[in-house]
Amino acid sequence: MGPVDEDCSPIVPTDRTRLRRMPERESLDKNMLYEILDAGFICHLAMVVDAWPVVLPTSYGRTGDTLVVHGSVASRSLRGARLDAPICVTVTHTDGVVIARSVFEHSVNYRSVMVFGVPRLLEGDEKLDGLRVLTEHVVPGQWEYARRPTRQEIAQTTVLALALDEVSVKVRTGAPEDGMSLDASLGLWAGDVPIRAGALTPVPDPLLSHGIELPEHLAAYAVGLADRFAPSW
């Protein structure tokens, strides 16, 4: 995470990221890019393994214009996965279902970021710092609170850094688009059903020793998750 106004220059689309379908959903606003990335912590990481596309969910963090991605599941589950080859990382928040008068105009409200690039496999101090960024992005305060990784644990983890150089940001909000069409006379209900994620009360590990209280930063984290996931508008 980081300040949202750290870079005011607009996103420059490439041939790959320029939207050809529904360009009105595209955003070139870097603050929107940061906001969408900071609202979540699970991405879908796609790579090519033995000529097949593979897409896996994993956790990520952001520091400035760099995405830090936990690559362990890819590096160890997939025989032949090369993580220093081109990847695509997509982060999506499902904000609602769009109910239209016609089946065709049904849609989904969402915020989505797609990042293309060849990642760097972090090593040494950079890897430790990447783990800090990742940890603090998912659960702020845990890098200070929890036991830090040992050298052996660091070696067992794969951490990727992906520059936010080639990105596509897409946002859809609000009502369906057939409110001014002939279908508006059909007398059917139309609108949207907002979807929001939030957290329930933290559940202590059944093995937790008696008398260990939930620390303040974790209580605040659980309470704040609904605000974190939700769009700012």
Added chain:
Amino acid sequence: MGPVDEDCSPIVPTDRTRLRRMPERESLDKNMLYEILDAGFICHLAMVVDAWPVVLPTSYGRTGDTLVVHGSVASRSLRGARLDAPICVTVTHTDGVVIARSVFEHSVNYRSVMVFGVPRLLEGDEKLDGLRVLTEHVVPGQWEYARRPTRQEIAQTTVLALALDEVSVKVRTGAPEDGMSLDASLGLWAGDVPIRAGALTPVPDPLLSHGIELPEHLAAYAVGLADRFAPSW
């Protein structure tokens, strides 16, 4: 969607889907496969375009052992996208954050399905039926209620059918795994923070004609979304 007990035979892993990392998270239970797919309607569709991996969010439905995927965004946004080539479709529900004593044991509770295959591009009656499956999966009742697609609208839509032949099902639940480790003596809080999605009150289209009430099936839909997204255990 469909009955959950329609096929009791276990999932047969392939070289690609067999988990090498954390095999204890793998499920070979077909009912679990169906349950995870039916709990959501947004998947991440990965393909190879000009030798690069690309992963896009899109909507899907399920009928029996077939996934029906809305492929329009891929077919029209991406120059060079071939949708009759190998794809990978992943559906992920983020169920919670696992707070461990050590940074290394932090994790995420989730349910995830990965499907590999070469899809069929649906045409004619099969395409219309695919659109019905897709619509009814996302918002049950809308195929009857809303105006059905015209021939021209059908032509503008890309619908893929992907057999659930080569799948991987992964589930992580519950507490962190360091409750019996040396770290348990650190006196740190550990457990998990459950994350749940739900729906807010449906928002009428500002252009909705006066006097059109929310129909019962949509009211029930919004109320039921929290149950739909949540794991059954």
